[in-house]
Amino acid sequence: MLELRNCSHLVNSGKRIVPLVTHYRINAKVWHKTRLYSCTTSSSETQETPNSRSNNVLDELKQRGLVCQVSQPENDLRMRLNCNKKIKLYCGVDPTAQSLHLGNLVPLMVLLHFYVKGHDVVTVIGGATGKVGDPSGRKTERDFMKNDIRQNNVQSISEQLERFFQNGLKYYTDRHDKRGVEPYGKYTPRNNYNWWKDIKMLDFLADFGKHIRVQSMLARDSVSSRLESQNSLGFNEFTYQILQAYDFYHLYKEENVSIQVGGNDQWGNITAGIDLINRLQPTQKKGVPFGVTVPLLTTATGEKFGKSAGNAVFIDPSINTAYDVYQFFFNTLDADVSKFLKIFTFLSSNEINSVMEMHIKSPNIRHGQTLLAKEVTDMLYGVGSGTDSETLSNVIFGHYDGTLSAAKLKELCHKAKILQHADKKGNLVKLISKLGDCSISEAKRKLSQGSIYLHHSRIKVKEDVVEWGPYLIDDQVLILRMGKQKCFIIEMH
Numbered sequence: 001m002l003e004l005r006n007c008s009h010l011v012n013s014g015k016r017i018v019p020l021v022t023h024y025r026i027n028a029k030v031w032h033k034t035r036l037y038s039c040t041t042s043s044s045e046t047q048e049t050p051n052s053r054s055n056n057v058l059d060e061l062k063q064r065g066l067v068c069q070v071s072q073p074e075n076d077l078r079m080r081l082n083c084n085k086k087i088k089l090y091c092g093v094d095p096t097a098q099s100l101h102l103g104n105l106v107p108l109m110v111l112l113h114f115y116v117k118g119h120d121v122v123t124v125i126g127g128a129t130g131k132v133g134d135p136s137g138r139k140t141e142r143d144f145m146k147n148d149i150r151q152n153n154v155q156s157i158s159e160q161l162e163r164f165f166q167n168g169l170k171y172y173t174d175r176h177d178k179r180g181v182e183p184y185g186k187y188t189p190r191n192n193y194n195w196w197k198d199i200k201m202l203d204f205l206a207d208f209g210k211h212i213r214v215q216s217m218l219a220r221d222s223v224s225s226r227l228e229s230q231n232s233l234g235f236n237e238f239t240y241q242i243l244q245a246y247d248f249y250h251l252y253k254e255e256n257v258s259i260q261v262g263g264n265d266q267w268g269n270i271t272a273g274i275d276l277i278n279r280l281q282p283t284q285k286k287g288v289p290f291g292v293t294v295p296l297l298t299t300a301t302g303e304k305f306g307k308s309a310g311n312a313v314f315i316d317p318s319i320n321t322a323y324d325v326y327q328f329f330f331n332t333l334d335a336d337v338s339k340f341l342k343i344f345t346f347l348s349s350n351e352i353n354s355v356m357e358m359h360i361k362s363p364n365i366r367h368g369q370t371l372l373a374k375e376v377t378d379m380l381y382g383v384g385s386g387t388d389s390e391t392l393s394n395v396i397f398g399h400y401d402g403t404l405s406a407a408k409l410k411e412l413c414h415k416a417k418i419l420q421h422a423d424k425k426g427n428l429v430k431l432i433s434k435l436g437d438c439s440i441s442e443a444k445r446k447l448s449q450g451s452i453y454l455h456h457s458r459i460k461v462k463e464d465v466v467e468w469g470p471y472l473i474d475d476q477v478l479i480l481r482m483g484k485q486k487c488f489i490i491e492m493h
């Protein structure tokens, strides 16, 4: 199991609830069947491919801790990869929230590794499966979701997936190869509603029903665990595995997809698909279908990090900004840094080892967390956003030499959604009361106690201020600190 600290300030059920005004460094303790596949098979999926694919991606992924289970015969898969053949793989996501979260990124990182090495990747958004509800890893039934909400989720997650592969490729290119034309794979987005909407129940039962064995369905963990517990299981949830199995069959048959990737909680659904394909054998030419699962990221209390547990860190920019995600990774526990560098970045093991050496010597400097935060932010939000977030973080946490212009500072704060506004005609006491959400007398008390600092040079101010000039950057921007934990950046109009 991998562990993510519970980062409650970035976590929510759809809205960004990062406090816009409270920024503090949290010290490390706070968060805590089988046919032999022939390499000479000549389906479209196995054309000759460029050299970049000759590395065995699977071995690299294993070294990175990105592989939990691989379906048998694993050696066939390894042979296929070693033969430098192009492979097509898919991962599905159900539209049960507005945004992807960091847990979803783990299987998507597997796809990204294959993609940048020239393999083709497909994502399936569960427009159909999302209506039914996957019981995998859940103790209880899902809440009902209205069609229009699900539809909006399909839309936003589709955009996020597209952006993930676009930004991921740019990030990879930026770090690895700037020579131009690259043998990258092809990215194909799919929505399973598009094939499920035309399937008639009678036809489905007649054509596929006998190939789906009830004993196997009952034996899958997602079903058996619920049947053993007090919590009952709806017929919709019971049948979910059939839908996902058919998706894999459909993609295998129609689009030459031969590997399904998912979190380890998806093992039952993925193997249901492999069983269905093997029973139906739509074509001998395509070779054995495979499943690869990734380990589940869990919280310190062992819960899967995701939507159901209510602890997801969402990556939609309208929910969490680049700066929020930077802060999340900057606050990674020391014990998790190396693991996350392997999972969430494309840094080589040499690069990771060398930063970890520095990190172990002086953990308080946070070399590892800084690199991790910068890399992941660049990968998710676009190359450059990691450095911007680091710059802003340095300003907020007091490592700022004053060289940044007010214009740049405003731009960074605006993007991070933390820029405050105030009237130059107002006084400091009123400003403290507004920003600190306290009474005027409490604001005066904070001032007289010496807990207010202005300007990047941290001038301690104990009296009210009406003349702002001496404290402003370029006569426009005020940095105000309240105690050691709160920093506000305010544009004074």
Ligand SMILES: Nc1ncnc2c1ncn2[C@@H]1O[C@H](COP(=O)(O)OP(=O)(O)OP(=O)(O)O)[C@@H](O)[C@H]1O
Residues within 6 Å of the ligand: 091, 092, 093, 094, 095, 096, 102, 103, 104, 105, 106, 107, 134, 261, 262, 263, 264, 265, 266, 294, 295, 296, 297, 298, 304, 305, 306, 307, 308, 309
């Ligand atoms: N914490 C996690 N670690 C690794 N993989 C994860 C994690 N959370 C989700 N995934 C994987 O992401 C893919 C998409 O999952 P899905 O959209 O259903 O998200 P989810 O958070 O698991 O949702 P829910 O909690 O509603 O079941 C699946 O393969 C799933 O296993």
Ligand SMILES: N[C@@H](Cc1ccc(O)cc1)C(=O)O
Residues within 6 Å of the ligand: 091, 092, 093, 094, 124, 125, 126, 129, 134, 192, 243, 244, 247, 248, 262, 266, 269
């Ligand atoms: N069942 C997956 C999502 C999914 C949907 C359709 C698929 O074909 C594959 C995966 C999940 O809940 O995480």
